[in-house]
Amino acid sequence: MAGRLIYLIGPSGSGKDSLLDAAREPLAERGGRVARRVITRSAEAAGEAAQAVSAEQFATMQAQGAFAMSWQANGLCYGIPRLVDDWLAAGADVLVNGSRAYLPQARARYPDLQVILLTVDPAVLRERLLVRGRETLPQIEERLARNAEFTTSMLAADDPSLSLLDNSGPLRKSLEKLFRLIGK
Numbered sequence: 001m002a003g004r005l006i007y008l009i010g011p012s013g014s015g016k017d018s019l020l021d022a023a024r025e026p027l028a029e030r031g032g033r034v035a036r037r038v039i040t041r042s043a044e045a046a047g048e049a050a051q052a053v054s055a056e057q058f059a060t061m062q063a064q065g066a067f068a069m070s071w072q073a074n075g076l077c078y079g080i081p082r083l084v085d086d087w088l089a090a091g092a093d094v095l096v097n098g099s100r101a102y103l104p105q106a107r108a109r110y111p112d113l114q115v116i117l118l119t120v121d122p123a124v125l126r127e128r129l130l131v132r133g134r135e136t137l138p139q140i141e142e143r144l145a146r147n148a149e150f151t152t153s154m155l156a157a158d159d160p161s162l163s164l165l166d167n168s169g170p171l172r173k174s175l176e177k178l179f180r181l182i183g184k
């Protein structure tokens with residue numbers, strides 16, 4: 001039986017990567033997987049959970065059909081490896097760090113995907129981006145502006161297929177909520 005794609009989205013800085021990192025082991029114990037993104041950013045900024053590539057490498061990988069999904073945002077290219085399709089076909093549930101803008105395309109390709117929207121108090125969000133310090137101040141302001149636009153439109157849409165998960169509190173609590181939402 002095919003597994004389910006769980007598409008985690010939310011503002012930059014809301015904690016998607018942190019939650020995915022925390023979910024990796026407990027999900028693996030239940031037969032699930034967390035996808036590793038390919039991103040055109042430096043290896044240092046990409047961290048362990050993503051593969052850093054140059055723009056040229058990304059274009060080559062894309063031309064070779066290396067990605068199940070790919071998008072551009074924040075001046076970067078993002079790819080989700082084709083490997084996730086093998087995992088899904090083998091029956092594993094797969095968690096991915098997705099893009100809000102790419103949701104319609106993701107839905108078209110995976111009609112049964114489960115969408116989880118992370119929310120976080122706006123003041124907490126700003127603070128988290130500043131403390132993380134991965135982007136410059138103008139880049140952080142751009143991300144906050146992009147987030148404000150999406151948050152308003154996504155919540156206004158009142159989409160019943162969207163599950164909301166508030167990550168304003170401790171990560172451990174959010175992890176418990178995530179596993180409840182995905183029924184694991």
Ligand SMILES: Nc1ncnc2c1ncn2[C@@H]1O[C@H](COP(=O)(O)OP(=O)(O)OP(=O)(O)O)[C@@H](O)[C@H]1O
Nearest residue numbers: 011012013014015016017018128132167169170171
């Ligand atoms: N529940 C939490 N409590 C406190 N700090 C948190 C929590 N969740 C995440 N953080 C911190 O907030 C910052 C942003 O988290 P993270 O990088 O996981 O966000 P993200 O949604 O993946 O962002 P982006 O989309 O920009 O990659 C990090 O410094 C992380 O340690």
Ligand SMILES: O=P(O)(O)OC[C@H]1O[C@H](OP(=O)(O)O)[C@H](O)[C@@H]1O
Nearest residue numbers: 012073074078097098099100101102
């Ligand atoms: O704004 P939207 O379209 O939701 O997503 C844009 C992209 O930016 C974030 O990644 P990161 O902060 O660069 O790691 C998200 O995870 C997503 O891939």
